[in-house]
Amino acid sequence: MMTTMHSHSPLLTRYRWKTTLWILLAAWSWSAASQAQDVAPLAPTPVPEVVPPPPMPQPVALPQLSTGQLIQLASLVGKDAVAQGLSDTPPAVPTDNDGLVRAALDHAKAVHSGRLAEADFQRDWAMRPTAYDPLPAFRNAVASDRLAAWIASLPPPYAGYDTLVAGLARYRAIAAADGWTMMTPGPELAFGMTGARVTALRRRLAVEDLQVTGSGDRFDASLLEAVRRAQRRYGLNPSGKVGAQTLAALNVPVDARIRQIKANMERWRWLPPELAKNRVQVNIAAAVLTLFDGDAPVLSMKAVTGRPGDETPMISSQIHSIVLNPPWNVPSGIANRELWPKEKASPGYLVRNGFRIIEAPDGTKRLQQSSERSALGKFKFDFANAFSVYLHDTPAQSGFARFDRLASHGCVRLEKPAVLAKALMSSTPEWTPDAIDKAVATGKTVRAKVADPVAVYLLYWTAFANPAGQVSFRSDPYTWDGTLATKIEARSARQALAAR
Structure with missing residues (x-):
């Protein structure tokens, strides 16, 4: 007798559950297999290349001395x-x-x-x-x-450096002999005067100037010439009268002069191994330009260099062109500090002085002064540099009569720009002296390329000497001597500490 299974028996329930699970697993396997045919196989994970570490630098074998x-x-x-x-x-x-x-x-x-x-x-x-x-x-x-x-x-292979070496030895000898006595302040000393201060002046000048002759307390002709020589060495007006400026220069201590000489020697070491034989050289501190031809000075002129706060940088470059009748594109700093306030205080100032306002696409405004009224005069000497400085002419000729000529915004104004332009263009056939004069006379702006670009060096010399070791000094208007000396001393102290 057959026994009929009840639909709710535990055995049937387990059977149905196993069957269902088997069907689902089979279906999933079939679906996964079908999809796998359309999917690219995974790329094998690359094995990273083993890069050996760089070899340790081998110590340099130093020469063995006897x-x-x-x-x-x-x-x-x-x-x-x-x-x-x-x-x-x-x-x-x-x-x-x-x-x-x-x-x-x-x-x-x-x-x-x-x-x-x-x-x-x-x-x-x-x-x-x-x-x-x-x-x-x-x-x-x-x-x-x-x-x-x-x-x-x-x-450095330069006579200018060698003469400072001799000057340093001379001023060290002066220091070893107790230097010089400070001059006492008082009324201006002049030719014909007598007294103890005149005696002290003669003694003081004799320390640095071997040409000082005579003795006594009278301000005679020989002492007058000695004073003038000293004033020329210090870059002062050689009036022969000893006032506050001359006294201040005479009273700089000998140790400070030695420090100044050392700072200038250090700057000589920054120059390239060889200066161009044909070059324009500017002493920023003395405000003087010198043109060299074949390494010999052939032209010298007064200049006006940057005032403290608008320092003329120390750079080397090449003069590649000369702009005749240049307009002046006013730097924004100068415009904001000086010109816009003048226009506000006196409306119409800009027009009266030949300026026009140029609007840029971004809405900013800049000023340009026409070539007829340009502060750059008739000549602008262009050379590449990161400071936007250049050499140029100026209608303000009175500045060259001063002995302190640090008054520009950083560019270098020239006393005789036409002479320099004609000298630099001597190798450019189309720009003869006559052609330059005619182009300037038209009043039109022309850029004249120099056929053979000429090297230009802007240098900061506050101490320089003649072959006899006689040192001339200038004030340190930018305080670069003191800054440089301090940096050297600080670095030397750090190196000494690290060596312990």
């Missing part, structure tokens, strides 16, 4: 550090081979290209020393036993 070379090099470095103004007394140097060699290489870098790091330079000290590795030449000097010649080859 016993005689060790003694000689230690003596040479010590003496040269004093002569080059790096130290006032011979520095202690290591006695072991590698330590002494490293000290000599550090000395070479300091003498050849200065002691500042890149971070120490101000932006407007745009003259930078070229990269220099002293090791190859030092190796040759050791191999050929010519260490003295190697030391002698390190300083």
